[in-house]
Amino acid sequence: MSTSPLDLLNQLWAYVEESHPRSLRGLREAREIDPAYFEGLAAKFLRWAVTARGEDALPSIIDAFVYFSTDVNMAQARYELAGNYENKTFAECDAALYQAGGVMDDYLWGIYLTNFLWAHHLEITKLYEERYLPQVAPNANLVEIAPGHGGWGVLALDRLPEAKLTGYDISPSAMVIARSIAEAAGVGDRAKYEEKDALNLQEVPAEIADACVCGFVVEHLEDPQKLFRVIAHLLKPHGTAFITGALTAAQIDHIYEFRNESELVLMCEVEGLRVTDSLSVAPRRTLPNARYLPRSQALIVQKKAGEIW
């Protein structure tokens, strides 16, 4: 007999209480944002995860989440001391992480859980579900750029019954996980994933997408402006995109250090993308005496159809 989503959430709480008590405060903060939304999203994401990985997979993906969160907090502490992100080039991150199978798997499952276990990420996911997806047509052609675990795109397909999604990612591990989650969510027949570098998507025909999703990719690039150009290339006129990025928030593979919210807005505008909605959120707690406030920024944009529009 399969475990119910509510049981999975209870198992998660029990396992964290027993094995990772230091993480409890953060989980409570996430739940307090909106308890009903938290529980609904958690139930859905956990059900997809155990369907994809097996009923006994829960402890291992929670361990991956705790490892990832610790790694991020350590990176932020080192950033506070050094004043800059540790890695400088995409090649360094690609070799250390994106092409490394086992390491990448844990990294992705860790990030997957942050969508509801980090309070500020839960707020971003809530914006995506409540203010972005209602704008997307039920039969939209979606493109997800560098989907990683694939959760964002799958969430879209889960809500949009006739939509189809193509995801492009440079990491083979990412595509395996994204496919498994799409299958687990029952939308595998409407999702396809191809191994491609997000920055080489100019070779994909222009204006194929009604909507683009690009979650936490821009900060992983040496020249993020190119990615905004790719989004503008892929979108149909009046098409929309949901783009998120990290500001003064260190991570092993964060390269481009965004400092101000206006930087992402400007990069959109340069490529003819009009920002129609945005949100900038930070964790509830920061390191003592922190100089930098790590933030996540979400932008909802629309591709302009004319010079003045």
Added chain:
Amino acid sequence: MSAVFERLRSVFQDVFPNHRGEIQRTTSAKDVEDWDSLMHVNLIVTVEKEFGIRLKTSQIAKLQNVGELSDLVEQVVNQ
């Protein structure tokens, strides 16, 4: 108690000034209200500074109590 543990106890008291209980090898986050994931990292970077070492995420993520941290520091210092 080892010399490392004694120095660690002092660091621990600096990082968690509100903790009133005795710091023992078995002291864990369940005993120290402020010892959350973020303060764990603050503790680790303070320990790194005190002992002149650098610890890896794989070493610190699963630490369960002060004793395990003390053993880890002892091992890295003696490498």
